[in-house]
Every structure is written in structure tokens, then in C-alpha cells.
Amino acid sequence: MGNSELISDRQAGKARTNAEELRVFINIPQDTEDIVWREFPADGKLVAIMRLSKEDANEMADAARLTGDAKKVSVQVENWFPDELVAQADMSGDGTVLADSYPATGFLLAPYTDGTIARIDNTDYFIIEALAR
Numbered sequence: 824m825g826n827s828e829l830i831s832d833r834q835a836g837k838a839r840t841n842a843e844e845l846r847v848f849i850n851i852p853q854d855t856e857d858i859v860w861r862e863f864p865a866d867g868k869l870v871a872i873m874r875l876s877k878e879d880a881n882e883m884a885d886a887a888r889l890t891g892d893a894k895k896v897s898v899q900v901e902n903w904f905p906d907e908l909v910a911q912a913d914m915s916g917d918g919t920v921l922a923d924s925y926p927a928t929g930f931l932l933a934p935y936t937d938g939t940i941a942r943i944d945n946t947d948y949f950i951i952e953a954l955a956r
Contacts, residue, residue, distance in 0.1 A: 836863050838903040845871055849951055850930045852879045856947070857905055867955035869935060872904055872948060880947035886929065887940050893923035896941055898950055908948060920944065927951055 838861050845851060845860050848869055860871035875883060897919040900912035912918045922941035930940055935953035942949050 836861050842873075848932050848935055849953060850932065852883060854879065859903065859905060861903065867934075869951075869953040871951045871953075872908065873951075874905065874907075874946070874948045877947055880942070880949070883940075883949060884923075884942050887925040887927075887942070890926040890928055893925060896922050896924040896939075898922050898941060898943070905948070907946070908943065911943075911946075922950065927953065 838859050839845075840859050842851065842855050842858050845858065849871060851858075851871075851873060852875060855873045855875060857874040858871065859873075860869065862869045874880075897917075898921075899919055900908050902909065904912075908920060911920050921944045923944070924939045924941035927938040927940040930951060931938055931953050934955040937956045938951060938953040940949055940951045
């Protein structure tokens with residue numbers, strides 16, 4: 824992929840699957856089983872969905888717990904999310920999945936300074952929503 828394609832992907836906010844590119848913005852484990860993410864430049868927002876091994880997922884959840892108590896949230900699943908989450912959301916009847924959400928402070932890198940990390944119930948998927956403030 825040439826630089827011009829990369830720049831146009833960023834401007835368009837297309838879903839990407841390159842973990843190395845994401846590590847510029849977010850501290851994530853070395854090995855992800857599955858990853859997809861998008862930037863929303865107009866909103867100063869980045870959303871990343873990653874599936875980890877059971878062991879790495881438990882470690883990441885433990886690290887997230889250090890930032891505060893979990894808050895039960897309902898996450899609206901979008902069509903670019905992994906198929907497993909789209910299917911789970913379809914079964915819920917309202918297009919959402921439940922998750923335990925924590926402040927993402929320890930996972931974010933500049934320019935993203937605010938956001939949340941949420942572990943989707945009964946999965947090893949995490950959703951990070953990062954905001955540039």
C-alpha cells in the first residue's frame with residue numbers, strides 16, 4: 824500500500840486491520856487474534872475492536888480494572904465489526920452487545936487522551952474508543 828492510499832484511507836475513516844499502525848495510538852498486546860479499527864477524523868475519535876487469546880484477554884481485563892470499577896454498557900455494533908460480534912448483536916434483537924467498560928487511560932497514546940476500553944460479555948473481544956481532547 825502506497826502512502827497516498829494510506830492517507831486517503833485515514834481521511835475516509837475506512838476500517839483497517841494493521842495492528843502495527845494501531846500501536847502508534849494505543850498500547851495493545853503484542854499478539855492479537857483478530858483486529859479491526861477505524862479513525863473518525865472529523866470527530867477526533869478512533870474505535871478499535873480486538874480479539875485476544877483467553878490468557879491475554881484476562882490479563883488485559885485485569886489491567887483495565889486498575890483504572891476503575893467496571894460499568895455495564897450496551898455497545899451498538901456496526902457493520903464493520905467482526906462477524907462474531909455482528910451475529911451476537913443480531914441475536915440480541917437491538918443490534919447491541921453488553922460489555923464491562925473501564926477508563927482506557929493506561930492504553931492510550933497522544934493525540935488520544937480520553938476514552939474507554941470494554942470487554943464484550945462472554946467473549947475475548949475488547950472495544951477501545953479513544954478520543955482526542
